[in-house]
Structure formats: structure tokens, C-alpha cells
Amino acid sequence: MAAKYKTIIKDGLWENNGVFAMVLGLCPAMAMTSTATNALGMGLATAAVMAASSMLIGFFRNQITQEVRIPVFILVVASMTTLVDLFMNAWMHELYKVLGMFIPLIVSNCLPLARLEAFAAKNETLPSLTDGLFMGIGFTIALTMVGAVREIIGSGTLFADASLLFGPAFKGMEMHVLPDGMGILMMILPPGGFLTLGLLIVGKRILDVRAGKAIQMGGAHSVA
Amino acid sequence: MSTQRTWIHGLVLGAFCLGFGVVLAYSDHITANDIAARALEDRLNSLAEVIPHELHDNNLVEDAISMKNERDKEITVYRATKDGKVTALAYEIYGVGYAGQIRLMMGIDAEGKILGVRVLAHKETPGLGDKMEVKKNHWILEFDGLSLGNPPAEKWKVKKDGGQFDQWTGATITPRGVVDAIRRGLELFAANKAQMMNMNAPKAQTKGEH
Numbered sequence: 001m002a003a004k005y006k007t008i009i010k011d012g013l014w015e016n017n018g019v020f021a022m023v024l025g026l027c028p029a030m031a032m033t034s035t036a037t038n039a040l041g042m043g044l045a046t047a048a049v050m051a052a053s054s055m056l057i058g059f060f061r062n063q064i065t066q067e068v069r070i071p072v073f074i075l076v077v078a079s080m081t082t083l084v085d086l087f088m089n090a091w092m093h094e095l096y097k098v099l100g101m102f103i104p105l106i107v108s109n110c111l112p113l114a115r116l117e118a119f120a121a122k123n124e125t126l127p128s129l130t131d132g133l134f135m136g137i138g139f140t141i142a143l144t145m146v147g148a149v150r151e152i153i154g155s156g157t158l159f160a161d162a163s164l165l166f167g168p169a170f171k172g173m174e175m176h177v178l179p180d181g182m183g184i185l186m187m188i189l190p191p192g193g194f195l196t197l198g199l200l201i202v203g204k205r206i207l208d209v210r211a212g213k214a215i216q217m218g219g220a221h222s223v224a
Numbered sequence: 225m226s227t228q229r230t231w232i233h234g235l236v237l238g239a240f241c242l243g244f245g246v247v248l249a250y251s252d253h254i255t256a257n258d259i260a261a262r263a264l265e266d267r268l269n270s271l272a273e274v275i276p277h278e279l280h281d282n283n284l285v286e287d288a289i290s291m292k293n294e295r296d297k298e299i300t301v302y303r304a305t306k307d308g309k310v311t312a313l314a315y316e317i318y319g320v321g322y323a324g325q326i327r328l329m330m331g332i333d334a335e336g337k338i339l340g341v342r343v344l345a346h347k348e349t350p351g352l353g354d355k356m357e358v359k360k361n362h363w364i365l366e367f368d369g370l371s372l373g374n375p376p377a378e379k380w381k382v383k384k385d386g387g388q389f390d391q392w393t394g395a396t397i398t399p400r401g402v403v404d405a406i407r408r409g410l411e412l413f414a415a416n417k418a419q420m421m422n423m424n425a426p427k428a429q430t431k432g433e434h
Contacts, residue, residue, distance in 0.1 A: 034350070060240075068237045075237075079244040083251050090258035097266075185351040 005130055012134030018111045019142035019197070020204040021216050025111040029143055030193035032102050034154065037162045039147025040140065041095045045084050045103055047136025050112045052080045054132025057120040061128075064121070073116045074107070081106045095165040111139060142200075149196045152177050154187030271302055271314050273358075274331025274340035279311045280304030290428040291419060293317075294412055300428050301420050310334055310421045313413065316344065319405030322397045323347040326356070330409045334421065337371045341406055353398040363390065363399070372410045380407040 016022060019029050025046070032042040053076045057064070064072050085103045088096040096103070106112070115135050120128035152158055156178030163171040186192045205215055264285065271284050284302045293299045297318070304312040312333045319326040326346040331339035341364055343356050355361040366389070381387025382400050391399045413420065 063236060064240075065233050065236050067233045071237055072240050075240055075244060079248055082248055086251050086255045086259070089262065090255040093262040093265075188350055 004127065008127060008130050009134045012131060012136075013138045013141065016135075016216075017138045017142055017204070018114075018135055019139060019146075020201050022111070022114070023201065024114055025109045025139060026197065027105065028102055028109060029146060029197055030190065032099065033143055033147035033150055033193060033196075034188040035151045035157075035161070036144055036147040036159050037165050038098055039143040040159075041165055042099055042102060043136070043140025043143040045088065045099065046106050046109060046112070047133065047140050048084050049077060049080045049106050050115060050136035050139070051129060051133035052083075053077050053112050054115055054120040054135075055125055055129035056080075057116045058123055058125040058128025061121050061123075069117075069121060073113055073121075077112045077116070078107045092165075098161075098165060111135065145200060146193070146196050149200070150187045150192050154183045154185065154192060156180065156183045270329050270342060270344055271331075273342045274314050274329050275302075275304050275312050276339065279306060279333075279339075281306050284314070286427065287423070288428045289420075289422075289425045291416065294408060294415075303421065303423065305423065308423075310423065312339055313420055315409070315412075315420075317341075317405045317409035317412075319401035321346060321348050321401045322353055322395070323349065326398070326401055326405065328402065328405060328409075330406065332410070332413055335371070336410065336413055336417075337369055338367050338406070338410070340365075341367050341402075343402075348395075348398050352392070353395045355392045355395070356398065356402050363392075364402075366390075367406055372407075372414055 012018075014020075018024050019026070028042050028046065033039040053073075056076050057073065060072075081104060084106070085096075088099070088103065112132075115132055119131045123131070148158060151160065156176065158175040158177055159170075159173040162173040163169075184192075187196070208215060267285060275284065282303075282305045284304060287305065288300045288302045290298055290300055293315075295318075299315050302314040303310050304314070312331055314329060314331045317328050317330050319328065324347045326348070327344040328341055329344055330341045333339055342358060343364065346354070346356070348354055348356075356364050358364050375388050378386065379388045380403060382389050382391040382396060382403055384391050384396055385400065387403065389399060389403050419425070
């Protein structure tokens with residue numbers, strides 16, 4: 001039993017990482033990663049949606065008939081996204097203003113839907129919750145890595161504005177890595193997003209080959 | 225066989241819609257007050273940047289009125305009063321940049337001198353068109369103290385067009401749009417001064433503004 005959960009966790013965090021392995025959710029992975037803090041916030045909001053949706057679908061999976069499963073999945077993801085949107089607007093307002101229109105766009109992110117279809121629809125509540133949560137955390141890790149690279153090279157800072165978006169306790173995270181004005185502007189513009197994401201995906205592939213694993217095709221397949 | 229059971233699918237979908245509808249309605253209810261409070265805080269923060277604290281002893285939001293600007297758009301004019309007399313006004317002005325609309329808040333005193341302008345929202349390219357943000361550059365502070373006669377009308381343009389305001393390397397359209405918006409904001413005041421400073425006009429209903 002524990003082994004099963006261990007696999008779910010490992011898959012979600014790295015082996016079958018939503019961005020680097022499955023190559024899903026690329027829109028927020030490129031659009032919201034000009035700084036590491038934005039990427040972190042975006043990832044956590046998505047993780048919340050994924051954990052809640054997967055748990056609910058895992059719980060109701062026997063009541064959802066095959067013919068209406070896609071509308072129900074979308075309904076659940078959209079509802080959870082709306083809840084995240086409302087709660088962030090009310091209680092995490094600075095982060096909400098930064099993420100802006102990308103919170104509703106979590107619905108169009110294929111990763112939550114992919115995990116519902118591939119896992120939660122066929123597994124019990126607790127494993128589904130675990131899968132959704134750790135796939136979401138893996139997504140957050142991927143986004144934050146992209147964001148960190150882009151921010152360090154593009155603006156010379158790391159986790160800038162962390163205290164503004166997450167609260168004063170996070171002030172210690174803000175770092176100045178390069179002197180002012182040394183950043184390469186392209187890295188915080190869309191081409192930089194494409195470039196960074198592509199290189200990091202290649203990086204994971206290289207690690208996979210070195211470890212003797214097969215190169216995984218992009219798409220919503222489970223590795224297991 | 226499955227045609228007999230088609231109604232079950234509708235029932236399942238309907239049940240989920242109903243259930244989640246209730247959850248969403250409840251969540252909307254419990255967050256409504258906090259969301260409104262946040263929006264009000266945002267509004268007051270942007271007003272505080274363009275109307276100095278010492279200039280007023282009233283509640284800027286409560287004493288606001290609604291009117292149409294020169295492009296027929298409904299705007300809210302916030303009035304700052306001290307000892308019952310109007311000392312300053314603040315309202316949103318809109319310019320057109322390279323990538324779309326630029327929203328600014330302008331504070332202007334009772335004589336028509338600019339107290340301050342701040343950008344509220346824009347979609348300009350980071351690093352190129354964002355020098356109007358006060359955090360990135362002092363450019364927007366150069367408008368403090370200016371008015372319609374100072375500089376004269378022909379000079380209310382960017383240097384490239386014969387005016388007195390700097391444009392930025394690699395970006396002319398954005399500063400051109402901002403200067404134009406500020407000039408139009410000043411003209412709006414000149415044309416509607418009496419209406420804007422009329423404290424007896426019916427107050428604006430504070431809707432859920434952005």
C-alpha cells in the first residue's frame with residue numbers, strides 16, 4: 001500500500017512531471033514564469049485546483065456515467081477554479097492581482113483534466129487526492145524552476161516581491177543575484193519562456209537517458 | 225438498451241450542476257464582503273498616490289460623482305475637500321499605447337495644476353514601454369505641477385512631435401499615448417470644472433469597480 005503511494009508521489013513530482021515529462025500545461029508554464037514568485041503562486045493555485053478536483057472525482061467516480069464524464073470533469077475543475085479565484089481575491093489579494101486572468105485559465109490547463117481522466121476516474125478517493133496534489137506540486141516545481149532561470153538571467157533577482165505577494169514572513173527569500181541592468185531582457189519576454197522551457201525539457205530527457213529509462217512521449221499517459 | 229437509460233446521464237449531469245452550483249453560490253456569499261473591501265482598499269491606495277493626505281479631510285470615495293468624459297465614457301470623479309471647500313479632484317484617464325489601453329489616475333488641484341499621475345493598468349512590453357510606472361522610472365513625476373497653460377498647448381507632446389516631453393529609447397507610441405491622455409484629462413477639467421467641483425450633485429453609487 002505504501003509502495004503504491006510512493007509511486008504516485010514520485011511520478012507526480014518528477015518521473016511523470018506534468019510539464020517536463022507529459023509536456024502539458026505549457027501556457028501558464030511560459031506566461032506566468034517571468035518571475036519565480038509569480039510561477040510559485042500560479043503553481044500553488046493550480047495544485048489546489050488539481051488536489052480538490054482529483055479528490056472529488058475519485059470520490060464520485062462510480063456515480064459518473066461514461067457518457068457525461070467529460071462535462072462533469074470540466075464542471076468540477078471549473079468550480080474548483082472559481083473557488084480558488086474567489087478565495088484568492090478575498091484573502092490573498094496581492095497575489096491575485098499579479099496572477100490576474102491566469103487564474104480562470106487554470107480551467108483550460110490540460111493537466112488537471114488529464115489527471116482526472118487518467119487517474120482519478122479509476123482510483124479511490126485518497127490515491128486520487130494524492131495524485132492530484134503531487135502532480136500539482138510537480139507542476140509548481142517545474143514552473144518555479146522555469147521562473148527562477150528566467151528571473152535570474154532576465155532581471156538579476158530571485159523571488160523578488162515574495163513578501164508583497166506571500167506576506168512579510170517571506171521577505172528573506174528575496175535575493176539580488178546580478179547587479180542592476182545586467183539582465184537579458186529577452187528572458188522575461190515570450191521567447192525567453194519558450195527557450196527556457198525547451199531547454200529544461202531537454203535536460204530532463206538527458207537525465208532519463210543517463211538513468212537508462214525510455215524517453216517518454218509527451219501526452220497524458222501514466223508512466224506506471 | 226442504452227436509449228432507455230439516456231435520461232440517467234442527464235440526471236447525473238444535472239445533479240452535479242445543482243450540487244456545485246450550491247457550493248459556488250455559498251462561496252460567493254462568504255467572500256463577497258472581503259472582495260468588496262479589497263477593491264475599496266485598491267481604490268483608496270491609488271487615490272492616495274495622486275492626492276496628498278494633507279489636502280483633504282473627507283472620504284474621497286463617498287464624495288465622488290459620476291460623469292461622462294470627452295469620449296462619452298462613464299468615469300468617477302473623486303473630490304477632496306478640506307473645511308468644506310474642494311481642494312483637489314482625481315479621476316481615471318485613458319490613453320492608447322502600443323499594445324492597447326493604458327489606464328491612469330490623475331490628481332489635479334482646484335486651479336487645474338497636476339498633483340500627480342499614476343499608471344493603474346497597461347499591457348505595454350516590459351523593459352520597453354513600462355517606463356511610465358513610477359517604480360521603474362521618474363518620468364511620470366515630471367508632470368507634477370504642470371497645467372494646460374504650462375507648457376502651452378503646442379508643447380503638450382513628446383519631443384519627437386515638437387513638444388517638451390521625453391520619449392524613451394525604442395518606444396515612442398507609449399509616451400505619446402500617456403502625454404495625450406494627460407492633456408485630455410486637463411482639458412476635461414477645464415471644460416467641466418463647475419460640474420466636477422459641485423458638492424451638491426448626487427453622489428456616485430460605489431459599484432464593484434476594478
